[in-house]
């Protein structure tokens with residue numbers, strides 16, 4: 001169904017036309033002076049030049065024609081030429097109850113696109129740290145928003161599983177257990193099924209090996225050699241690598257699941273290894289790639305560049321592939337397998353130059369067709385109170401697991417405070433609300449902006465927070481439950497014309513859902529869903545504080561109010577769902 005502002009603009013256009021003006025001038029927007037009116041139209045100002053008339057004269061002409069409109073209760077021309085509008089309560093209630101009766105609140109679906117979202121950014125053998133929080137949370141929400149509006153979306157974690165870190169881990173394992181059969185080049189037999197390390201051992205091996213490679217040049221050279229050997233298919237290294245991958249992926253899945261983040265594809269850099277020779281030959285044959293100082297590169301500079309734009313390196317002089325190489329080959333594979341209309345990447349914003357190079361290279365070498373859009377979203381960092389990327393109290397890199405645990409503990413403390421809930425139940429609720437606190441705290445900021453992680457604020461039940469949103473939904477659910485316990489039924493309820501200003505304001509907020517979710521999808525902007533939810537929660541709470549609901553004596557009015565509550569609940573739950581968290585039954 002049509003969006004509210006479009007309907008109002010149509011009505012307004014008719015009035016402009018009836019008064020002898022261009023209907024295109026009748027664009028209606030939400031008022032920026034809510035003290036004066038609910039909606040406004042500035043078309044008279046825009047038309048003044050065209051019609052050589054004072055704007056107020058045009059506004060007066062149009063206002064006169066609007067008296068017959070069913071959409072507006074009041075249309076006042078105000079100096080110098082504004083049209084200040086108030087909506088008709090009947091028109092609004094009709095619109096909102098039609099929304100309630102339709103799937104997805106009557107959302108008109110945009111043209112269906114096939115979209116791949118590359119997010120998460122996990123690296124094998126390295127624990128997830130807070131730097132991985134934002135791409136996972138933002139990507140998951142964008143995926144859900146795009147699906148909600150009807151697109152076909154494939155989420156891919158694109159594991160970092162093929163670079164130098166693998167060589168480092170292999171050398172780290174070799175140092176600890178040099179006798180392992182994986183390092184015996186003569187060995188022809190089958191390799192053991194069981195991994196020679198646990199996840200906690202693996203997580204010690206990588207940082208130790210990485211630190212060592214910075215001081216010990218020979219160790220680093222050995223790790224680089226191991227990386228090449230692995231990539232070239234040396235059996236023992238491949239077998240060991242499989243173990244690293246399996247142990248690590250099992251742990252990653254557990255961690256992501258704790259954040260309600262789920263990928264359709266668990267592909268990684270290694271998956272396109274076999275495609276690299278073909279891609280390299282194609283780039284050479286096409287005259288795109290050439291050898292420079294031993295390495296194979298593609299120039300991606302453009303004349304209009306004002307900043308330095310180094311060539312995109314495809315192969316290092318030792319023949320090893322790089323982060324670029326696998327990303328480009330992945331684009332080639334994605335085009336072949338999925339033929340997407342769009343590929344969206346979400347990474348830390350410090351990878352901006354990198355993605356610029358990769359995208360330019362993919363376009364120049366025609367790995368992507370002109371119809372496929374490559375889009376990169378660079379996220380800002382989550383900072384500590386010192387304004388620097390969030391650290392542990394000791395100053396180290398914070399593991400994601402620990403951040404989540406600390407948030408849960410804080411949430412648990414707040415939930416136990418002043419509530420009668422058993423420890424076990426409180427724990428369950430705290431888990432759910434903590435995820436909401438983290439995710440909402442993150443998503444309510446624009447992706448590109450940095451923000452400060454403030455555990456006390458994020459877990460608060462008041463203000464623009466996840467717990468406040470959930471608390472509001474839970475409050476609505478408990479009113480509805482009470483009504484049912486009293487023998488009432490929620491079937492066949494019918495929303496009614498607003499009986500108060502706060503009820504009308506709530507209905508007007510509900511009416512904006514369709515426009516909001518459409519623009520959140522188009523602009524890949526989950527923060528718009530958060531802003532909407534917060535306004536909706538505020539509008540509801542304001543209405544709730546001044547309205548009798550269950551004690552309302554007029555049965556018809558009571559049922560109308562309950563219908564409104566059901567709609568608010570459903571819409572808030574739909575928003576929570578696309579943000580990627582859940583509403584508990586109680587809290």
Ligand code: ARG
Nearest residue numbers: 118121122123158160327347
């Ligand atoms: N693993 C990478 C990192 O930790 C992020 C991967 C992002 N995706 C991509 N296709 N490059 O920085």
